[in-house]
Amino acid sequence: MSTIQQPLSEKEKYALAVDPVRSMDEERAKANFNIRELTYLLDGGEKSTSLKERFMAELERDPLFKMDDFHDLTKSELRERTMEKFRSLLHYLQNESVDIFRKRMEVISMVDPGFWTRFGVHYGLFVGALQSNATAGQFGYWLERGALSLSKLIGCFAMTEIGHGSNVPGLETTATFDEAADQFIIHTPTLTATKWWIGGAAHSATHAAVFAQLIVKGKKYGTKCFVVPLRDPSTYNTLPGINIGDIGKKMGRDGIDNGYIQFTNVRIPRGYMLQKHTKVSRTGEVQEPKLQQLTYGALLQGRVAMVVDSGNVSKKALSIAIRYAAVRRQFANSKAGGIETKLLDYPIHQRRLMPLLAQTFAMLLTGSEMTEMYNNMMGRLESAKEGDKDLDEVIEMLKETHSTSAGLKAFCTWNCLSTIEQCRQSCGGHGYSAYTGLAGMYQDFAVQCTWEGDNTILTLQAGRYLISSYREAMKGKKLSPGVGYLNNLDSLIGKKCQVSSLDAILDPKVIIEGWQVVCANVVKNAALEFEACCKRGLDVDDAYEQCSQSRLYAAKLHSYGYLFNRFADAVKKIDGQLQKVLLDVCLLYGLYTIEENAGAFLQYEYFTPQQMEFVRAKVNVYCKAVRDQAIPLVDSFNLSDYVINSPLGCKDGNVYVKYFAQVQRQNPQGEHPYFDRLIKPLIHRDMDGGDIEDEQAGLESEDDEE
Amino acid sequence: MSTIQQPLSEKEKYALAVDPVRSMDEERAKANFNIRELTYLLDGGEKSTSLKERFMAELERDPLFKMDDFHDLTKSELRERTMEKFRSLLHYLQNESVDIFRKRMEVISMVDPGFWTRFGVHYGLFVGALQSNATAGQFGYWLERGALSLSKLIGCFAMTEIGHGSNVPGLETTATFDEAADQFIIHTPTLTATKWWIGGAAHSATHAAVFAQLIVKGKKYGTKCFVVPLRDPSTYNTLPGINIGDIGKKMGRDGIDNGYIQFTNVRIPRGYMLQKHTKVSRTGEVQEPKLQQLTYGALLQGRVAMVVDSGNVSKKALSIAIRYAAVRRQFANSKAGGIETKLLDYPIHQRRLMPLLAQTFAMLLTGSEMTEMYNNMMGRLESAKEGDKDLDEVIEMLKETHSTSAGLKAFCTWNCLSTIEQCRQSCGGHGYSAYTGLAGMYQDFAVQCTWEGDNTILTLQAGRYLISSYREAMKGKKLSPGVGYLNNLDSLIGKKCQVSSLDAILDPKVIIEGWQVVCANVVKNAALEFEACCKRGLDVDDAYEQCSQSRLYAAKLHSYGYLFNRFADAVKKIDGQLQKVLLDVCLLYGLYTIEENAGAFLQYEYFTPQQMEFVRAKVNVYCKAVRDQAIPLVDSFNLSDYVINSPLGCKDGNVYVKYFAQVQRQNPQGEHPYFDRLIKPLIHRDMDGGDIEDEQAGLESEDDEE
Incomplete structure (x- = not known):
């Protein structure tokens, strides 16, 4: 039942010759090696490739990970959307091994780096700070308090200050031991000591791993790590002495709620200082570690x-x-x-x-x-x-x-x-x-x-x-x-x-x-x-x-x-x-x-x-x-169109159709947003009568007076 | 009446030593040349420096040119704000010489490059296209029609297409002469011929300078420039045959409303082809210019x-x-x-x-x-x-x-x-x-x-x-x-x-x-x-x-x-x-x-x-x-703090105070934006009873059966 083939017109021939999908097919046909084999090599084996493919497919069908409207979200929408994604990820975290989950995160980092960072602030930086700095007992305590399950606890990592970045030993925030109360007093002594760039501080965190100068009996022992509660988990009101603000718009990764924190004599139990390395006893004796390197x-x-x-x-x-x-x-x-x-x-x-x-x-x-x-x-x-x-x-x-x-x-x-x-x-x-x-x-x-x-x-x-x-x-x-x-x-x-x-x-x-x-x-x-x-x-x-x-x-x-x-x-x-x-x-x-x-x-x-x-x-x-x-x-990089998320990078090469469709989808036509308020008064203004220079305002001309 | 000078404490001495304003003063005191003289040299003379200083001061006090909230505007707000600024600029344009106005624009380009471009689309590109391509009579016609006063006319410059950028001779849009009607028919024959990136098309322009392939009696004469009306200036509805869309979010300069335009057999009078170089007569005779270069x-x-x-x-x-x-x-x-x-x-x-x-x-x-x-x-x-x-x-x-x-x-x-x-x-x-x-x-x-x-x-x-x-x-x-x-x-x-x-x-x-x-x-x-x-x-x-x-x-x-x-x-x-x-x-x-x-x-x-x-x-x-x-x-660059618009670049060096104040001003604290909807259900979820794995759902255990 073949139809009779019409000879192509010149126009049709030209259109075929420049057709992007056909152009892409031509290129793909040139392969002189086994693409799949190279993918396995880059991924570290066939099993790893299959896993990545599964993750890409699972993300693509997850409505929370919808990406095609991503570039039109405002900062607030993006912040909210990013928080929403925690739900899906917790689900996976609780159902698969850490190794598998880490590979999933690697795929996610390519899809939505902002989310990856915001999630990583808790599981990478905060939990990482516990792992590196807490004793086994302390680590257990924070796990029980929800550090892995996020039960009434989301952490952030409060290291940098507005006046101090790379120079960690120069941080100004103080943690002074009050022996009488068996507590540390966390304090921000100056404006430049304000904790700054703290991911998760603005809207997410209940607790912070705070890096501060340990001071015991008037003596400074350098920068140590302390867990400091920031907010009441039932209301998200900040706790007394805690001043938190949003540091707002950034060059990118606006899905992360970076904030600043100022502490005004905030008291925490002695046990909230993470003491795997340096230890402070009930009576204020400080025991310092031999091997500083291990914290790196x-x-x-x-x-x-x-x-x-x-x-x-x-x-x-x-x-x-x-x-x-x-x-x-x-x-x-x-x-x-x-x-x-x-x-x-x-x-x-x-x-x-x-x-x-x-x-x-x-x-x-x-x-x-x-x-x-x-x-x-x-x-x-x-x-x-x-x-x-x-x-x-x-x-x-x-x-x-x-x-x-x-x-x-x-x-x-x-x-x-x-x-x-x-x-x-x-x-x-x-x-x-x-x-x-x-x-x-x-x-x-x-x-x-x-x-x-x-x-x-x-x-x-x-x-x-x-x-x-x-x-x-x-x-x-x-x-x-x-x-x-x-x-x-x-x-x-x-x-x-x-x-x-x-x-x-x-x-x-x-x-x-x-x-x-x-x-x-x-x-x-x-x-x-x-x-x-x-x-x-x-x-x-x-x-x-x-x-x-x-x-x-x-x-x-x-x-x-x-x-x-x-x-x-x-x-x-x-x-x-x-x-x-x-x-x-x-x-x-x-x-x-x-x-x-x-x-x-x-x-x-x-x-x-x-x-x-x-x-x-x-x-x-x-x-x-x-x-x-x-x-x-x-x-061989084997990234799906969903991960690439760019009409110019689509696998089939149909770039113009996809680009045009994407732009149309994002910007539906409707009422002109400001014609009546701004454009109409501008282009329909009175060009002749209204200008002050042309008005004599009743003044007789010199001619009249003559 | 001098007060008794207290000796400074160690802390005060340190604070003074690192004080940023003092640090800046130290640096400024090192000048071994006349700064003002260098400014004059860079600006092209004292008069030019005075002018620039006047422009900076005038912009700074103009409420429409408020810049300190700039980074927190959404795309729509930015578009609207940018249009609003036309009003101030028209005022200057009508009251000062072109040379002076050009210098003013140079200052504006440093303050708000997005506005500068949007304004420049009309006065630079559209009017420029008229100047380069219109006969004296045609130029006069468009001036009378409001090309300088913006009276019922705002222009855009429609050169690039989605499939053609640098290759201007390869543009696909056609302008076919209809001798019977003494008109040109402007047409977009394919998707790739869609005019793209056209600044001002989405929301501003009533007319476009369209570059299209001139076709007379079946013969192609290359790319020429045509004025095509796009919108009814009283309603801003697009005219029949005109399809305009917003091309949306960009890397920067979101104050400009770039758009796309598709023409479906749009008819314009023969005189709307700009004929300074190539001329088309009433009977379809085409007269080509000797010196192609002049259009550059x-x-x-x-x-x-x-x-x-x-x-x-x-x-x-x-x-x-x-x-x-x-x-x-x-x-x-x-x-x-x-x-x-x-x-x-x-x-x-x-x-x-x-x-x-x-x-x-x-x-x-x-x-x-x-x-x-x-x-x-x-x-x-x-x-x-x-x-x-x-x-x-x-x-x-x-x-x-x-x-x-x-x-x-x-x-x-x-x-x-x-x-x-x-x-x-x-x-x-x-x-x-x-x-x-x-x-x-x-x-x-x-x-x-x-x-x-x-x-x-x-x-x-x-x-x-x-x-x-x-x-x-x-x-x-x-x-x-x-x-x-x-x-x-x-x-x-x-x-x-x-x-x-x-x-x-x-x-x-x-x-x-x-x-x-x-x-x-x-x-x-x-x-x-x-x-x-x-x-x-x-x-x-x-x-x-x-x-x-x-x-x-x-x-x-x-x-x-x-x-x-x-x-x-x-x-x-x-x-x-x-x-x-x-x-x-x-x-x-x-x-x-x-x-x-x-x-x-x-x-x-x-x-x-x-x-x-x-x-x-x-x-x-x-x-x-x-x-x-x-x-x-x-x-010696002599840019005011307003023009620099960055707390880190302020002249007095008081960077931390200004940076902190700016961040606070932009992000006032208020209700948590999504605690109830997203965070509360996440961190207060039922950790023990709800999981499906733990439920036997009435099934007897094997122990019971034994």
Whole structure:
């Protein structure tokens, strides 16, 4: 029963040639590897992929997680909507294992980062503060009081103050022990001591984990953590002495009710000070811990999570930008019968997006490895006891991971923020619409460069660690693998790239060596600069400040090299077609990072100017190679249209129809909102008679008087 | 009658030492030049400064321009508020000269860029389209119909379509001549032809300047401009055949009512086609113009304005970040009696902000010069007649300025966007608050990288011009000053920096030469790459596409060099203390830009690695020198607290008091917005009895059965 096929008219032929859905199909057909296999690799196995797919489907059908009207909610609506979602999540939390639930949260963080944070304030920060700082008995007490079930208790985490962020030891809030009453008095002595940015304080929390200066018998013992009740759970009225305010509108994540808190001599029982580390007895004796480092576990977890998050958010941004570029056409090509060219076919567009795609793979593979390392380390830390040999080793490892993760957190969040913005700009004007998703993604993500350790400060910490590792290596200490190249300074300093042909540069081994040579040089320079400052008579801290630019530079280059290493390692472990495509992506990442840091590679003469020209030219070549597989690679990220939540990033490529429908749905036409009040009086005003200048107001003209 | 002076307690002494207002006073006292004199220089004279001060004061007292609640307005409130401001502005427009009014608008653009754009859509784009495209008679007609007085007429500019942005010749909307009726039929043939992003379409405009494909007797003549009535001015109902919708929420500038427009066979009189260039007679004869270029005047003006705007917005961002850094303290310094250190005293913070300050001066001085050049050129163009020798010269100049301004528009808007973000991050957590102003500034400014020519495309145009200039120079043509260095290729290619001592590098002449050498090399490389592509058989357009990365690179470096040149020139013309301080700023800009592009300077061996190390070290030194005068330099920008609209940027330095007051004013405490509906049922739910798992529902246990 076939119908007779009519020949297509010219118009129909043209429409078919530029049809976005067909354009997307063409791209998808190019896949020369098994996409599913790559998804499993990125997710950490088939089981994990199935789980993620289940979570995506469950979220999509949950009416509380409706996302398509998200960009038009006012701040108040968003706050309310965000609180509403607690209900669904509690349901899952009580019905599945922590591991499974954590994976669910990872998916949620991509869908609604504001909700993820607000929920995380209680379960991550508040409960985390209890875990890190409470004795077993205290932890049990707060669990009984509802810390997990949210029974009459929602917590917040009150660390930062309006006048103090990164400098935690400098916090001004005081916790003074009143021995007579066996209580602590929590107090905000100045305006700058006001607790600020406290997520959940404005509308959610009944209790706060408050960081304050412990003062016992007139002596200060530094910053400790105290649980302070804020509100009556039956009315949500604030308790006496508690002053809470909403800190209002932010750049993004407006679903979180950040607030400020001022305490005026608020009394809490002695037992509300969390005493796992420092203890205060009934008679005011203070027992301080031996191992201060152990409290950093929670910070570390946050940083690793942000490396993973940077990879995930980059996935989402690139899904939008690359899929759009595969169907968007611009400027007619006379050789293609006047059909406009796909953005993705422009060499310059490949240059804009393909290196970012390669970088995303580097971050994803590094993030997986760090998560594993973190879990391993925390497991050992839990089971180790004071005095154990294993404990010493774990603490050494903790120190190292602390520095590596500091640098990577900074590097990856900066990279991701910049990736989002570059993806947004690559979508042209449509990137400026809220509905295409990248603008909001930028606004939500931006805070990651500041919280859980300001990126600049973290990078400087990583740089300080590199300098001290260098100095230890000079004394003969064998360093851990991540900085192991500093044990080979003699062979690295002054080393040049020795290849028989230019093409031999296209080998991960050569690139790894190049990064080692460059990093060895910049770390050495930073260390020498530091030592020169010390010799000039500066103390250690001032000397480190003076060479901060060199520390920053060393840490940045070290992070580049570290990511490339992890990427190259991961590619080695794979085989077949998958290895082939990932090797292209890996080489693109390597070549691109060298080009970006050409100054360093030329400065230390690892590459000659001629070799560097070759690298530049090859970046173009690998951009083109990766572009060929760009849609299959993005497909391997396996994010559903619901998660991507952008008409430009829809899987089928039908971008204009979906974009138009979304805009229409959000902005139904109706009465003109202010025609009568504002426009009518403006454009229908009396143009001739009303102006004061034209009125003589009865005054005789000079002519009349004459 | 003096009171007895009590000695200060330790606490009082500390409070005084860290007092932000006192900290600011200290900084201001360091001024070693006449601040007022610098303000005059930047503003273009004392008279211009007085005018700006008057405008700032007049805006501040105008209730319609109230700005302190701005960040808490919803999109609808913002739209309405923005429309309301038209009233004040019309008042000024009718009472002062165009020049004065333009200066007023420049101040307004810094206060409320959304309003500036919405107002500019009519007076800049719509009226501009009439000026560029209407005959004298047609222009008179539309003036009589209210184009200047807004009498029953508000215009919008309908160029872009959902499927077409940069490719104006590819627009799909059609304007078909119906000879019988002496009318044009304006029509939207497809979804992708929908006019999109049209500022003012959603709620403001009665008429549109529509760009559509002219079709006469079946023949296409390319994109022309037509005036199309959209709404009945007495009711604001859309006219038959007009479908208008709101395109809703954007990344920023939500005060503008961008919309979409679809035309269904809308008829307009033949005279509504603007026929300054192409003419269509009563009988359908089409007369095409000889000089297509002349229509670009309006685009050019927009680009120059954006260079100026980039300088102005950077001023505002840096006023906030640098003033905050002068009073914000972080980490106690034991050598200063435990007093925390000002951010501005950290070498790394100087590194973050001082180069951006230097770059801002470079943009401001370049912007002034380009404005002058533009006015000069347009004056000549107006007075020249077809066939005049002067016209040919002006057209050549237009071509050159068109390219230079394309590159600078892109370069400066990218720089400014990045400056805002770096300023925001340098304020730590407070940079994420809407009230501190930088977040919104980013969101508003971001669109400048896309509109009036996508930055990447503009940069490529500039690169194309450099290649063709190079090729003309090779043929012996004497080039205009901006690219004049390409006439000296023989002496520049291969030239090394020859200085008797490293310190001799610290001379603008050396830096200018360095940029010329580097630019000559990269332009040459791009041209050779282009020629190689042509030899391989590619046509000109394809060859240009293939070498687009080299074009981009060449244009970027050329823009760096151009800005440094303009800066160095301006410094030469000044004397005394002012020259001394600006020379430091200028050298910092030069050294920093070399460091940023170290790869190029080493690649072409203008500097040796050793010289480059010296440059890196000197950037630190000049950062410190400029930091010393940072507050006086920022003061010279002369923006009032009202214009800056950020508590962190207030002139007196009283940041915490003002920030706290602002947050409190915006978010008055009241009833909890959703305690009863959402929180109470959650935290007071039945924890024990209600769960289904615990209920046996009457089923006998196995024990009972045994």
